[in-house]
Amino acid sequence: MxxxxxxxxxxxxxxxxxxxxxxxxxxxxxxxxxxxxxxxxxxxxxxxxxxxxxxxxxxxxxxxxxxxxxxxxxxxxxxxxxxxTDVHVRQIIADIFGGGIDTTTQTMIWCLAYSVSHPDVQAKVHKEIDDVIGKDCLLLLSDKAKLPYCEAVILEVMRIRIISALSLPHETTENTSIGGYNIPKGTQIWTNLWNLHMDEEYWKEPEKFCPERFLDDEGNVQKRQESYLPFSAGRRMCIGEVLARNSMFLIFTCLFQQFTLSPIKGKGKPSLGPIFKNLVTRCIPYEVVAKERISGQTDSQA
Structure with a gap:
């Protein structure tokens, strides 16, 4: 660490x-x-x-x-x-840990910050988990389809506070053009993913935290939307997308199955203003209180 x-x-x-x-x-x-x-x-x-x-x-x-x-x-x-070769093995393992730990951790930190700052959202998460899984059963990856609201919360966090605001730089291998602009060979390209996620043409009130935007009329998770690229796109998109999505789902749901998170008295809610460091959208450090959710008790009793 x-x-x-x-x-x-x-x-x-x-x-x-x-x-x-x-x-x-x-x-x-x-x-x-x-x-x-x-x-x-x-x-x-x-x-x-x-x-x-x-x-x-x-x-x-x-x-x-x-x-x-x-x-x-x-x-x-x-x-x-x-x-x-041995170098290949070392670099593969270094990439897995270097590229997967910090990004997933920061996403979960944002998930907790938004859940604490929006207690109504956290209450819906608790209710869905309680109604479908309960407080005592072990959560499994196979439960993902049964918990659409939980998944929607994670999806919305990855939209509103995308971890890689700018995708990693790429370089054109030949002369090309896009959107009427000529791009010479050897040009370094940065994709502004933050702008895609905050584009009012695709997102109503993009600065508003609203997990429901990822649910259809029947309450199911919608298919991937056109302007939603938290893992970038194309042949060089993040190869760890499936692993990251599954890991975050299990961590998020298991945590809220067992705990209710709230601000520390006198300190207020976590700041939701982003800071950018090393190409990562980070949350200002914060502290919260975690209360165990005991079976048979409501959150107000826990």
């Missing part, structure tokens, strides 16, 4: 090289710090992979690292070792 924070701080401060590539060759303090924390991060990942290489021989329970190592071993047996 500390390494992740250090990496985030180093990259989040930005450098001149972000705007003028030639400056990456000048060893400024920012560049040196980025290289230092990146090397620390990769050494940490490599140490975990090395541990897994030892444990995999002992038949331990498989996880993402074990799966990658097993696949690598299979390729070596087929004389295809170059297709998945």
């Amino acid at each position: 500390q390494i992740t924070k250090d990496v985030d701080d180093a990259f989040g401060n930005g450098t001149l090289a972000d705007f003028e590539p030639i400056f990456k060759y000048i060893p400024t303090n920012a560049i040196r710090q980025i290289k230092k924390v990146t090397n620390t991060w990769l050494r940490f990942i490599q140490s975990k992979i090395d541990d897994h290489r030892i444990n995999i021989q002992e038949g331990s329970v498989s996880d993402a690292v074990h799966d990658a190592l097993k696949f690598q071993a299979e390729l070596k047996c087929k004389d295809q070792a170059d297709e998945l």
Whole structure:
């Protein structure tokens, strides 16, 4: 967690090289710090992979690292070792953790902030979970279709506070055009996803938090809307979309199945104003009170 924070701080401060590539060759303090924390991060990942290489021989329970190592071993047996080298394995694991932990965490932080700031929404979440699942049954991924309002809340959070306001930069591989604009080969492209999610042409009162906008007249989750791209789009969209959606659904529903969240007395509700750091839309740190929801009691009694 500390390494992740250090990496985030180093990259989040930005450098001149972000705007003028030639400056990456000048060893400024920012560049040196980025290289230092990146090397620390990769050494940490490599140490975990090395541990897994030892444990995999002992038949331990498989996880993402074990799966990658097993696949690598299979390729070596087929004389295809170059297709998945040790560097590939390290970078795959680094991408999974680097690209998945912070974004999912920040989305859940926003979910809690909006739920605390809109107690009527939280009450509807509690009611749907209680009516369909109950307070004592284990929530499963297969319950997702049965809890459309819970899913709608998560979808609306990802719209109104999209984690990647600007998608990662891409570069054109040939001369092209879009919307009447000529774009030469080698042009760096940034997609303004925030603007898509706040476009009044597609969203009524886009600044208003309204999970119902993702539900149809029968209360079911609507199909993906045209101007909704929390995971970007195209062949380079986020490959972790399914994993992220499933993880957030389970975390969100399990949490509100067991707890009622409210502001700390005297401190007020969490701020919903975004701050932008390291290409991530972050929430100002806040504290809330979590009260256990006991079976047989209403939220007012808990």
